[in-house]
Amino acid sequence: MNFLQLQKKFPTEKAVVAHFVAIRYNGTPFCPHCASVSVYHREDKPKVFQCMDCNNSFSIFKDTIFENSSTDLIKWMYAIHLFLNGKKGISGLQLMREVGVTYKTAWRMLKQIRLAMGNEDLKEYFETIVEIDETYVGGKPRKGNKGRNDNGDIENNKRGRGTKKTPVIGVIDRDNKKVHAKVALPNKDGKKLTGKQLLGVLNEVTKAGITVMTDEFRSYNILSSNGFIHLKVDHTKEFSNGVAHTNNIESFWATLKRGVYGIYHSISVKYLQQYVNEFCFRYNNRKNVEMFDLLLVKSIKM
Numbered sequence: 001m002n003f004l005q006l007q008k009k010f011p012t013e014k015a016v017v018a019h020f021v022a023i024r025y026n027g028t029p030f031c032p033h034c035a036s037v038s039v040y041h042r043e044d045k046p047k048v049f050q051c052m053d054c055n056n057s058f059s060i061f062k063d064t065i066f067e068n069s070s071t072d073l074i075k076w077m078y079a080i081h082l083f084l085n086g087k088k089g090i091s092g093l094q095l096m097r098e099v100g101v102t103y104k105t106a107w108r109m110l111k112q113i114r115l116a117m118g119n120e121d122l123k124e125y126f127e128t129i130v131e132i133d134e135t136y137v138g139g140k141p142r143k144g145n146k147g148r149n150d151n152g153d154i155e156n157n158k159r160g161r162g163t164k165k166t167p168v169i170g171v172i173d174r175d176n177k178k179v180h181a182k183v184a185l186p187n188k189d190g191k192k193l194t195g196k197q198l199l200g201v202l203n204e205v206t207k208a209g210i211t212v213m214t215d216e217f218r219s220y221n222i223l224s225s226n227g228f229i230h231l232k233v234d235h236t237k238e239f240s241n242g243v244a245h246t247n248n249i250e251s252f253w254a255t256l257k258r259g260v261y262g263i264y265h266s267i268s269v270k271y272l273q274q275y276v277n278e279f280c281f282r283y284n285n286r287k288n289v290e291m292f293d294l295l296l297v298k299s300i301k302m
């Protein structure tokens with residue numbers, strides 16, 4: 001959907017409400033107090049419906065990311081549109097200018113949209129061959145530090161293992177290219193990620209029996225004793241045999257890092273998972289023409 005199509009789709013707040021009623025209630029809103037479908041859209045309050053049976057009113061945005069917001073619904077739709085279409089995301093400052101809200105509101109809107117993005121449930125994917133890998137995010141590259149590469153990783157410790165950055169563990173299905181990634185708690189005293197931590201994330205989206213590609217990091221040795229078929233990539237060899245590689249997950253890391261370092265500059269550990277969810281959602285739905293509506297479905301809290 002491009003901007004003109006967005007404008008056509010949502011010319012008024014009423015149009016947004018009608019669309020959301022279609023998404024949330026399949027077109028037939030009902031009263032949460034008495035379940036009656038004899039309800040009507042109140043003229044005086046754009047988000048509120050009135051029940052004719054029990055005389056209560058209700059917001060169709062209750063338990064959604066829009067619940068406590070007084071921001072115009074058209075602005076919300078525009079913000080979602082911009083957020084989903086910017087390959088690297090969008091900053092609060094940019095959103096403030098584009099949509100015409102305060103910085104505080106823009107920041108909050110982005111946070112809420114990220115919550116919806118984190119509602120993605122990927123349980124049914126990851127059935128063929130997957131790649132698992134970890135990356136390390138955070139910490140501004142120091143000026144004049146020649147030891148760092150483009151990703152901000154320390155060159156002489158390329159994979160960042162043992163650094164003070166925050167580890168993120170990612171799994172990607174090589175067939176449908178869906179990705180699942182989780183921020184891991186860094187181990188105290190800079191210890192490397194454990195096999196248990198890696199296995200935990202893998203188990204969230206896969207079952208034993210599938211084939212898993214990893215690099216040579218020793219903590220992955222736990223996989224074969226847990227029922228996975230484990231293939232390792234040897235990064236020291238110039239050419240791999242073509243099958244055992246982790247190129248897909250590595251390309252996702254590149255996108256994530258471009259966004260984190262380019263748009264968001266530095267992100268505190270507290271919010272990192274929300275940003276990771278954002279990049280996963282955009283990546284997983286990059287070819288989904290229904291991405292906008294999917295976001296609206298996920299805006300309903302689960």
Ligand SMILES: [Zn+2]
Nearest residue numbers: 031034051054
């Ligand atoms: Zn009612």
